[in-house]
Amino acid sequence: MLLRVILLVAITCWTRAVAAQDEIEDEAELDLGLDADDGGFERNTGAPYPAVALLLGLAGTDSRGPADFERNFTFGLLGRYMFPVHKHVSLGGQLAMRSWQSDVGVDNDAGRNMLLELVFVPAATYPATREIELHAILPLGPMLNFADDFEGDASVGTGFTIGILVGARFFLDPNFGLLTELGYVAHSFSHDIDIPVEAEVELDIDEASLNVGLFF
Secondary structure, rough: HHHHHHHHHHHHHHHHHHHHHHHOOOOOOOOEOOHHHHHOOEEEOOOOEEEEEEEEEEEEEEEEEOEEEEOOOOOEEEEEEEEEEEOOOEEEEEEEEEOEEEHHHHHHHOOOOEEEEEEEEEEEEEEEEEEEEEEEEEEEEEEEOOOOOOOOOOEEEEEEEEEEEEEEEEEEEOOOOEEEEEEEEEEEEEEEEEEOOEEEEEEEEEEEEEEEEOOO
C-alpha cells in the first residue's frame, strides 16, 4: 500500500513538472547551458553514463512467514548504466550488493546475509537548473540472497526487487558529478532450509534506502 502511494505521488509530481516545462518551451526556447564567458559549461545530459554509489538501508522489517522482525541496517554498493532515450526518459540496468541482518541474527551472533540484485531501471528525468537534473527511478528485477543468519542449512534464496527512489545528478562538469537518491526498496524471496526437516521459508524485507555516489 505504501509503495503504491509513493508511486502515485511521484508520477503525479513528475507529470505536472513535465507539463509546466513543455509549456515554457512552447513560448520560448530553453537554454540549458552557460556562456563560456561566464566560466560555465553545457551539461551533457543526452549521452549514456555509468554511475557508482554507496547504499545505506535506513530502517526496515524482515518478515519470515507470519513473524516480523526488526532488521539491522543495510549497507552495500551499486553499479548502474543509463541510456537517455528522451529528454524526460532514461533506461538502464543496475547491479547491486546489499549486506543485511535481522535483529534476531544479531542476538544469535550470526553472520550477515548478502543480497545480490540485477535489475532494470527506468527513470523519469527533469532538468531543474543548468547544473541539476532531477529524476525518479523504479528499480525492478530478479535477486539472489545468500543467507548466513538462518538456523540450519539454507539454499540460495531467489526472488525479486522493486522500489521507488527520487534523486538528482549535480553536474560538476559536462560529464561528471554527484548522484544522490532517497526512497523505498522491497525484496521478496524464498529459501529451502534444513532445520533439520526440509522446509521452504518465504521472506519479505523492506527499507528506506539512501544512495550516494558519482556518475561519469
